Amino acid sequence: MRRSRRRLFLAAALAGTALIIGNVAAYAHNPQLDLSAESSFSLSAQTTTLLTRVDHPLAIIAFLTAGGPEAADASYLLARYQELNHYIHWSVVDPDANPGEARRYGISAYSTVVLSYQGRRVTSPDVQEGDISTAILRLLRGRTETVCVLTGNGEPSLSDSGPNGLSDLSVLLSQNAFAPRTIDLTLGVAAVPPACAAVLELGPQQSLPATEVAALESYLRGGGRLMVLTSSLSGTDPNPLLSPWGIGFVGGLVLDPARSEGVDWSDVVVQDLPSLNPVDQGVSSLQFPAPSGLLVNTAQGSVSVLASTSPQSYIDPNPQSGSVAFGPGDVPGPVVVAAAADVSRVVTSTAGPGITSTHVERTRLVVVGCDTWMTNGFLDNLGNRRFFANAVAWLTDQDSLVVATSQPPGNRPLPLTPALQFELLGITVFAVPGALISLALLRAAVVRRQEKEPVPGRTRPSPNRRRRRRRRR
Amino acid sequence: MSRPGRLRLVMAAGLAALASSCGSGSTPALPPPPVLVAGRPAQFDAVCVSAGDRQARLSPALVNGVAPLVAAKEFRPPEPLAEYGLAPARARLTYRPAGGAPTSLLVGGPTFDDHFIYVMHPGGQALYTVAAGQLDPVLALVGVVVPAPK
Numbered sequence: 001m002r003r004s005r006r007r008l009f010l011a012a013a014l015a016g017t018a019l020i021i022g023n024v025a026a027y028a029h030n031p032q033l034d035l036s037a038e039s040s041f042s043l044s045a046q047t048t049t050l051l052t053r054v055d056h057p058l059a060i061i062a063f064l065t066a067g068g069p070e071a072a073d074a075s076y077l078l079a080r081y082q083e084l085n086h087y088i089h090w091s092v093v094d095p096d097a098n099p100g101e102a103r104r105y106g107i108s109a110y111s112t113v114v115l116s117y118q119g120r121r122v123t124s125p126d127v128q129e130g131d132i133s134t135a136i137l138r139l140l141r142g143r144t145e146t147v148c149v150l151t152g153n154g155e156p157s158l159s160d161s162g163p164n165g166l167s168d169l170s171v172l173l174s175q176n177a178f179a180p181r182t183i184d185l186t187l188g189v190a191a192v193p194p195a196c197a198a199v200l201e202l203g204p205q206q207s208l209p210a211t212e213v214a215a216l217e218s219y220l221r222g223g224g225r226l227m228v229l230t231s232s233l234s235g236t237d238p239n240p241l242l243s244p245w246g247i248g249f250v251g252g253l254v255l256d257p258a259r260s261e262g263v264d265w266s267d268v269v270v271q272d273l274p275s276l277n278p279v280d281q282g283v284s285s286l287q288f289p290a291p292s293g294l295l296v297n298t299a300q301g302s303v304s305v306l307a308s309t310s311p312q313s314y315i316d317p318n319p320q321s322g323s324v325a326f327g328p329g330d331v332p333g334p335v336v337v338a339a340a341a342d343v344s345r346v347v348t349s350t351a352g353p354g355i356t357s358t359h360v361e362r363t364r365l366v367v368v369g370c371d372t373w374m375t376n377g378f379l380d381n382l383g384n385r386r387f388f389a390n391a392v393a394w395l396t397d398q399d400s401l402v403v404a405t406s407q408p409p410g411n412r413p414l415p416l417t418p419a420l421q422f423e424l425l426g427i428t429v430f431a432v433p434g435a436l437i438s439l440a441l442l443r444a445a446v447v448r449r450q451e452k453e454p455v456p457g458r459t460r461p462s463p464n465r466r467r468r469r470r471r472r473r
Numbered sequence: 474m475s476r477p478g479r480l481r482l483v484m485a486a487g488l489a490a491l492a493s494s495c496g497s498g499s500t501p502a503l504p505p506p507p508v509l510v511a512g513r514p515a516q517f518d519a520v521c522v523s524a525g526d527r528q529a530r531l532s533p534a535l536v537n538g539v540a541p542l543v544a545a546k547e548f549r550p551p552e553p554l555a556e557y558g559l560a561p562a563r564a565r566l567t568y569r570p571a572g573g574a575p576t577s578l579l580v581g582g583p584t585f586d587d588h589f590i591y592v593m594h595p596g597g598q599a600l601y602t603v604a605a606g607q608l609d610p611v612l613a614l615v616g617v618v619v620p621a622p623k
Contacts (some may be wrong), residue, residue, distance in 0.1 A: 099585050
């Protein structure tokens with residue numbers, strides 16, 4: 001009796017000790033595991049990469065009502081930034097309680113965030129990861145690059161907020177510290193302004209005038225950076241512009257029975273992004289509606305394939321015929337739908353009598369055989385947003401600094417392509433039940449083997465007894 | 474107690490310790506708005522406002538707007554009172570209840586976005602913010618202009 005009481009006392013003491021040790025250990029450590037579907041409580045990979053570039057003290061002040069839920073959310077978010085980089089210091093200031101400080105920073109609205117870094121200061125309109133990371137990006141770059149968007153040939157508008165417009169793209173550019181500026185080379189003297197860090201031709205709907213093509217050719221030869229998004233539906237021929245750089249526009253309509261969104265084979269889901277080019281970084285799939293094919297001369301070495309369709313895909317050179325099945329005249333896949341060219345050359349120039357200087361001129365070109373994937377209706381689908389942000393960053397030599405996290409958490413569509421449907425069927429109907437049946441068979445075999453092996457010191461039961469035992473089981 | 478039983482007890486205690494040490498993660502709720510002046514309009518004989526040498530008695534319609542007077546926010550001022558327009562105060566609001574001691578409030582400047590006005594009890598430690606739209610017509614009686622909200 002006394003012994004069992006002592007044991008009970010010992011168990012209670014052990015339990016108490018475990019309770020205390022557990023609490024002390026948990027108090028000292030604060031491990032976190034983000035199990036939310038979209039890792040909503042963690043900072044994105046882009047922000048993590050961005051923060052590795054912060055190597056001086058960076059102060060973040062969020063002006064919010066102290067003690068409110070917004071302040072709690074902001075504190076949580078800013079603490080994540082500080083966890084990733086200890087140069088970051090943050091505070092939440094109530095502008096009502098601190099009117100002098102609010103005046104000093106020129107605050108006129110709640111939720112304004114002021115960021116200071118190496119004597120530079122920027123403000124963010126909201127305490128969201130996308131806004132704060134954008135502000136950090138602006139601080140790190142120290143300047144805003146001008147990205148020129150061509151108009152005059154029926155391109156969608158940056159101010160159009162409809163599904164075919166580019167207003168979301170304009171916001172994305174601003175968030176990445178780019179200032180979008182529209183230029184029309186069909187008017188006046190056709191020349192790309194020197195302020196343009198890159199030129200974007202986003203889906204012309206009519207052929208480019210010869211003067212504009214000449215201006216763009218000249219711009220590219222001088223180390224220009226150009227993005228061309230086009231499709232055969234627009235009726236333009238960009239080949240005079242692209243072919244000197246090893247990229248050709250084949251045209252036609254790419255159909256992919258294995259990887260397409262729904263039953264429309266021309267709404268292609270691109271999952272082969274084979275390039276090591278930073279444009280493909282962090283992108284696993286793209287949605288290109290009604291794409292056209294490209295031809296790349298990879299022998300040049302300076303050209304890389306950014307995206308190609310599945311081996312089951314093909315180019316229908318005459319989509320107006322009405323037949324979508326692979327037929328004579330169709331070009332079998334995989335089809336290149338996005339490519340990049342990066343050409344460097346040393347240029348020697350004469351600065352004066354007897355004075356020569358050399359510098360490297362670098363032309364960069366991104367071509368996509370689809371002109372609707374970056375519109376408001378498709379920008380947020382799959383990896384389209386990141387792909388565009390990567391492409392502009394690469395064109396302007398800002399490869400590693402990209403913010404593509406402005407998407408609010410929402411639906412996470414799974415592109416149910418025929419190939420994926422086949423995979424799902426195989427896993428659910430064959431793989432999982434097959435594994436369970438195999439396990440059951442294995443166990444039965446082990447039990448049977450154990451039964452057959454005689455136990456030392458025990459006589460083998462009679463066949464009748466064995467039968468009875470089996471029946472009981 | 475058997476060995477597995479003890480082991481289970483210790484494991485359960487360990488898990489309970491970890492569970493109890495996890496933060497609740499609940500969102501902090503804002504405290505209820507503080508009442509600066511309690512009482513219905515009919516309970517006051519007069520409500521007056523003064524600024525410098527100007528003084529005015531509030532009409533019943535205006536009294537309805539400031540009695541009772543509820544603040545939006547209460548805090549201890551981290552900055553000098555001059556930052557809040559309370560050193561000196563821009564106006565004084567006096568409530569005279571029927572058969573009771575009068576209550577006074579010092580009225581300061583607007584908040585950073587001009588949506589609220591700072592208010593405090595004379596000699597008090599706490600500061601309050603009151604909706605600018607509530608005090609705007611009252612202050613206008615004594616020539617104190619409140620800027621439109623940003």
